[in-house]
Amino acid sequence: MNNLWGGAVADAARELNSSIAADSRMWREDIAGSLAHAAMLAARGIISQADGEAIKAGLTGILADIESGKLAIDMSAEDIHTFVEMTLTERIGEAGKRLHTARSRNDQVATDLRLYTRRRIDELLELVRGAVAAIHDKAAGYKDAVMPGYTHLQRAQPVTFGHYLCAWAMMLIRDAGRLADAKKRMGQCPLGACALAGTTFPIDRQMTAAALGFDRPALNSLDAVSDRDFCVETMAALSLLMAHLSRMAEELVLWSSLEFGFVTLPEGYVTGSSIMPQKKNPDMAELIRGKTGRVYGDLMGMLTVLKGLPLAYNKDMQEDKQALFDALDTAALCLGVLAPMIAGMTPHRSAMRKAAGAGFINATDCADWLVGHGVPFREAYAAAAELVHRGKPLEELTLEEYRAAHPAFDGTVYDAVDLDACVRRRRLPLDEELGYIEAFLQEQD
């Protein structure tokens, strides 16, 4: 396929210059943008009604034919904009050549990419919702399953599995908020900014912006064609999302090990070893953890491309799509696996309980009992530490042993170090947490 600008690039340069391998996936957005632009040109009398109708019919036909597989995108075209416009002209002749009036590929690509990203963010928000729903349901089923909470990966204080899982949901709810926020800031339509300085034609930018679902036209034409903040913001939100997925994945790897034994991952989300018949490897969790690096790389790549670019459009910007698409695809892929993996995992109450029973995770509660009986915290801390050093679970110490550590102890300390009581007394607002998560799941954006 030829170029829109008439000249030719050297064979050696063709591959470097071409972006169709990445941007062909924006064909829907490119056609939508052209339909809106052509309708506006006709409404303003910049092209004739007849040409407007011909363009509309031509573009609608191209859309249908790509959709049905009848028309294959020609990968020798420079980019998707070239392919759509040249195909249109091939099909409808003269009128097709009028489509690009009062437009440049610079405002066109900036519009297409925003439209595409907004659509993908909606998809990702659905996927995040799916993961949050899976976490919520599992948390609700294991509200009271006592397990050790950790700091420094050392058993620290007792929590419940339900409470633990809700922490994951909270991270994802913030991620959803960041993605929705990035989408909101993508609400200004670049169309009409043209190459960089707007146009002398009497276009109606409100009309195209509204037709494409944007809030309004972008005000500054130089900014409109060269802003790729929205790519960076989206990738930053995705990077943080991946950081969270990766932390969850790491815990699934740990918990499903024989050392922890807190959960069994579902069939279909673990793999066997070709040499060790007993193995069930948490490959999917590991890959989610591993793919996180890619998304960080995409973000760093984009930031680096933008650094020091003069206004307005520079061809460097063509590098935006590969990075952004990779980040979107990777996050979607990982969320799509993590949600059913969480939904299908089997938690083991007894293993969690057993782990909670060792490691003195009720030592703070023991010290707190003394504090409740008038002992200063530092003194109480020292007495509890002395008890811990005896090496026996606190529930099994005799009252004499307690009294040897501090004379204030009496028989009610046994209620204080009981694990279930420890968790109950913390008054973790689990029902409120679950309610908050449910409210998020019911939200319409």
Ligand code: ARG
């Ligand atoms: N393929 C280009 C991109 O992705 C479209 C814009 C080309 N504009 C130009 N002035 N060469 O950025």
